[in-house]
Amino acid sequence: MxxxxxxxxxxxxxxxxxxxxxxxxxxxxxxxxxxxxxxxxxxxxxxxxxxxxxxxxxxxxxxxxxxxxxxxxxxxxxxxxxxxxxxxxxxxxxxxxxxxxxxxxxxxxPGISAYQAAAAKISAELTIPELVQTIILTRVSGSASPMPEKEELKGLASHQASLCLYLAARHVHKAQKDLLEYYSADTPVAVCYRVGWEDEKILIVPLTQMAKATEENNLIRTTMYIISPALKKLSDYEFRSKLYHPSHQHLFRPK
The missing domain is CATH 3.40.1010.10 (Tetrapyrrole methylase, N-terminal domain)
Incomplete structure (x- = not known):
């Protein structure tokens, strides 16, 4: 080498x-x-x-x-x-x-990001047909790394995409408030602490409980949040991808 x-x-x-x-x-x-x-x-x-x-x-x-x-x-x-x-x-x-x-x-x-490992742990696909097709990876402003104004959380939340929020545990109350302006109160949130470590903890709560779950479990550092309608129970979906549908034709599966 x-x-x-x-x-x-x-x-x-x-x-x-x-x-x-x-x-x-x-x-x-x-x-x-x-x-x-x-x-x-x-x-x-x-x-x-x-x-x-x-x-x-x-x-x-x-x-x-x-x-x-x-x-x-x-x-x-x-x-x-x-x-x-x-x-x-x-x-x-x-x-x-x-x-x-x-x-x-x-x-x-390259390596695996925490949002990918966490989604796998909770058996989630973050892009469900007709429900959500976009993933946003972002963080909140901090003293060491302020966010550009055009990328503030409130603006990103307006897309109601699957939003993976890094480095936000210390600002979780403000983050929850900003998110609630656009996401419904019952939107599932995966609170993911030290994903992949021996003391890993993943909690799935409604958006209104995001800050409470963080504080009650003392999740101050190394915590990431996944906010997405795609985290609802699998049985709640009636959507199906066209990709493997019998009516869908493409180069490798012609009519």
Whole structure:
């Protein structure tokens, strides 16, 4: 394997949800920098005994990036292990810019996002024909990452799509209030805590109970919400996809 930096999405927590490619790279890595509060130790069970594991929860970018550059220049294979999937809230954009400026090769290996793992755990398809066909992945404004005004939660809620809300537990009362302006009070919400970890907890409650369920269970960090009419009981649906309907013809199933 070539020396360089491999950004890997570790998934939500379950080591079995690593991609095969991610698993193979981790087995060969010389240095692994990981977000220690978000990546469980089980992920490292098959790494090389000589692999250097470097937690980064207490480090800034000014330390992390030069460290990766230094290790690559020593002809070592470096993994930057992120939780979930790299395309969502992973803060790798600025890391890639600095690596490119230093002429350090890097590659991205995607991972499973928490919303995908949670939907699978509760046996949900978030796009039901004639009910909802759009998934919105978003968060609420925070001090470190304010939201663009055009992407405020209230505006996104107006679409009444399947909405996956990250990083919102500390602002759950305001989030619930904004959502209720457009979603019906009985819209199901999956409150998902540490999906894929040993202490995982998933509660499905009406939208009006979203904040209460969060507080009663002390779900402050690592909590994601899925708000969607698609979370109703399977028996409540009368919809059917046209894709496998006998009346639907296409290239591989002509009339």
């Amino acid at each position: 070539k020396s360089g930096v491999y950004f890997i999405g570790a998934g939500p927590g379950d080591p079995d949800l690593l991609t095969v490619k991610a698993y193979k790279i981790l087995q060969q890595a010389d240095v692994i920098l990981y977000a220690d509060s978000l990546v469980p130790k089980q992920i490292f069970k098959d790494v090389k005994p000589t692999a250097e594991l470097i937690p980064t929860g207490n480090k800034t970018l000014e330390i992390i990036v030069p460290l990766m550059i230094e290790k690559v220049k020593q002809n070592l294979t470096v993994v930057r292990l992120q939780s979930g999937d790299l395309c969502l809230y992973s803060a790798i954009y600025e890391q890639m810019i600095q690596l490119a400026e230093a002429d350090i090769p890097f590659e991205l290996i």
